[in-house]
Amino acid sequence: MIIRKLFKFENAHVVRGCSTLRCRSSIHGHSYKVELLFESNFLDNAQMVYDFGLMKQNMKAIIDSFDHSITLWDKDEAEYIASMQKHSQRWVLLPLSPSAEQFSRLFFVLIDKLLSLTTSVNGEKEVKLYSVIVHETDTGYAQAFKEDAYSKNMGIVNIDEIIFSDTIKDDWADRDFWDKMKKDKRFLNPTTV
Numbered sequence: 001m002i003i004r005k006l007f008k009f010e011n012a013h014v015v016r017g018c019s020t021l022r023c024r025s026s027i028h029g030h031s032y033k034v035e036l037l038f039e040s041n042f043l044d045n046a047q048m049v050y051d052f053g054l055m056k057q058n059m060k061a062i063i064d065s066f067d068h069s070i071t072l073w074d075k076d077e078a079e080y081i082a083s084m085q086k087h088s089q090r091w092v093l094l095p096l097s098p099s100a101e102q103f104s105r106l107f108f109v110l111i112d113k114l115l116s117l118t119t120s121v122n123g124e125k126e127v128k129l130y131s132v133i134v135h136e137t138d139t140g141y142a143q144a145f146k147e148d149a150y151s152k153n154m155g156i157v158n159i160d161e162i163i164f165s166d167t168i169k170d171d172w173a174d175r176d177f178w179d180k181m182k183k184d185k186r187f188l189n190p191t192t193v
């Protein structure tokens with residue numbers, strides 16, 4: 001069975017090198033919609049695959065880190081990156097260009113890692129991330145599956161190279177959240193949300 005949860009975030013970017021002139025040459029924003037799709041052949045103590053409420057904890061924190069932020073590609077011009085970091089409190093520096101395709105791969109890698117580090121406490125069994133869909137606009141989206149997320153052809157997503165601004169970290173319930181992710185620390189699901 002597949003279950004799906006939708007998240008939303010507002011984000012600004014430039015996608016260098018693309019064919020669309022406005023997209024590659026001007027900072028612009030999107031109201032992104034992110035669909036997380038999970039699969040399992042089992043149900044938990046409440047006869048659910050995975051409680052949607054649990055997804056609104058650390059998974060939501062990852063996606064919300066991009067809300068009202070500017071996403072910067074670390075291969076962009078140093079002057080542009082420094083200027084954005086100076087004038088915007090919420091920024092994320094990525095080792096990937098912020099296309100819809102790379103956002104879907106990025107979220108797959110991050111949510112997949114978080115899920116693997118999370119201990120469930122309500123009988124959830126063999127829950128896997130099946131796919132991530134990132135809608136950049138009403139008319140365009142990218143969908144990543146496991147083989148896309150970890151594809152060497154598309155570039156390895158190295159989470160050690162992802163940097164969140166201090167203002168973003170200040171919004172996390174646990175300011176050390178990202179360090180724990182990078183160090184493979186375990187997370188325990190709450191019994192009540």
Ligand SMILES: Nc1nc2c(c(=O)[nH]1)N=C([C@H](O)[C@H](O)COP(=O)(O)OP(=O)(O)OP(=O)(O)O)CN2
Nearest residue numbers: 015018020023028098099100101136137139140142
């Ligand atoms: N394959 C991709 N193509 C484009 C991406 C992308 O991430 N992946 N991104 C862009 C731009 O960010 C652009 O802002 C969105 O382009 P587009 O879909 O053309 O947006 P419109 O709102 O103009 O779409 P309409 O269908 O004409 O309303 C470009 N391409």
